[in-house]
Amino acid sequence: ISGRTGTGKSLTAHLIHRHTSREQALPKILYPSSADPESQLQEAIASTKGGALLLEQIDQLDPNAQSQLIHRWESDGDSFPRILATCDSDLLAQVNAGEFRSDLYYRLHVLEISLPDLSERIADLPPLFAFFLAEAQPDRTLSIGSRAFTLLEKHAWPGNLRELRSVASHALTVCGEGKQIEPEPLPRYLRTDSTAIEARTEEKDLETALEHWLDLF
Numbered sequence: 227i228s229g230r231t232g233t234g235k236s237l238t239a240h241l242i243h244r245h246t247s248r249e250q251a252l253p254k255i256l257y258p259s260s261a262d263p264e265s266q267l268q269e270a271i272a273s274t275k276g277g278a279l280l281l282e283q284i285d286q287l288d289p290n291a292q293s294q295l296i297h298r299w300e301s302d303g304d305s306f307p308r309i310l311a312t313c314d315s316d317l318l319a320q321v322n323a324g325e326f327r328s329d330l331y332y333r334l335h336v337l338e339i340s341l342p343d344l345s346e347r348i349a350d351l352p353p354l355f356a357f358f359l360a361e362a363q364p365d366r367t368l369s370i371g372s373r374a375f376t377l378l379e380k381h382a383w384p385g386n387l388r389e390l391r392s393v394a395s396h397a398l399t400v401c402g403e404g405k406q407i408e409p410e411p412l413p414r415y416l417r418t419d420s421t422a423i424e425a426r427t428e429e430k431d432l433e434t435a436l437e438h439w440l441d442l443f
Contacts, residue, residue, distance in 0.1 A: 229341030232386030
């Protein structure tokens with residue numbers, strides 16, 4: 227599962243696992259960038275007992291840990307856990323550069339899911355925002371007003387889903403007992419972004435009108 231930071235790679239992995247027939251409730255989470263990734267790999271693989279294992283940031287796994295992982299995978303056979311892996315960078319490019327083992331890459335590359343930035347899937351904003359609201363406070367029913375949603379649509383979302391979850395939590399905290407989220411409970415920077423966009427639009431409209439007026443003389 228590939229994508230930039232905050233695009234929802236871990237969430238996607240958990241959703242995939244949730245819809246499988248494996249008995250294990252959740253995959254084990256492994257951070258290969260830890261101080262001792264080789265020992266952590268061994269412990270995580272042993273603890274899954276044929277279940278599932280989530281390898282986060284596998285593009286950061288050092289060469290020794292890569293070798294150990296592929297060796298264990300080949301030796302364990304069918305008893306090896308199901309692997310879900312995430313990465314921020316182009317793993318194939320790392321293979322071509324000799325930075326990532328090709329045999330491990332092709333073991334992993336049975337199915338690839340590439341997650342686009344949130345700015346490229348604005349149509350997903352309403353259900354995603356509703357999901358994060360329900361996740362934070364499942365017993366509360368909240369809707370988002372049209373003015374507030376316009377602010378969300380205009381934002382570039384550099385922090386992707388992680389930023390959207392933070393915005394939802396902020397709105398819940400500030401909204402109080404209200405039933406609808408208006409612009410006021412949203413973080414200030416979102417409202418500032420909108421003001422700046424509107425100001426630039428008005429400035430451009432004025433410039434166009436002046437140019438048209440001057441052309442008459």
